[in-house]
Amino acid sequence: xxxxxxxxGPVADLWDWQLEGSCRxxxxxxxxHPEGERGSARRSRDAAAKEVxxxxxxxxxxxxxxxxxxxxxxxxxxMTEDEREAWYAGHRPVSAAS
Numbered sequence: 001x002x003x004x005x006x007x008x009g010p011v012a013d014l015w016d017w018q019l020e021g022s023c024r025x026x027x028x029x030x031x032x033h034p035e036g037e038r039g040s041a042r043r044s045r046d047a048a049a050k051e052v053x054x055x056x057x058x059x060x061x062x063x064x065x066x067x068x069x070x071x072x073x074x075x076x077x078x079m080t081e082d083e084r085e086a087w088y089a090g091h092r093p094v095s096a097a098s
Contacts (some may be wrong), residue, residue: 017065022056027028032074046080 001065018024031049035043053059053075063077066084073081 017058017061020056020058021062022052026052031076046075049075049082050078 059077064078
């Protein structure tokens with residue numbers, strides 16, 4: 001589940017980047033796998049989603065958002081769920097005591 005406490009507040013300026021997303025012109029099914037999708041079908045769908053992302057003017061904002069709120073589902077900022085999980089594993093947050 002996404003970390004709701006990390007979501008930006010209701011100020012529209014914090015969310016405006018989403019209006020520029022290339023994904024807005026594509027069926028959302030491209031970015032979110034159906035239950036049970038595996039193997040080459042999933043890799044093909046993920047590749048199609050990433051292709052949209054890589055040409056997107058807000059790729060960086062999208063990726064930063066997904067990583068910050070720990071978005072649990074779909075392709076965001078050209079990163080799959082599994083890629084984000086691997087990123088979290090390699091980038092442990094630094095505690096205030098460190």
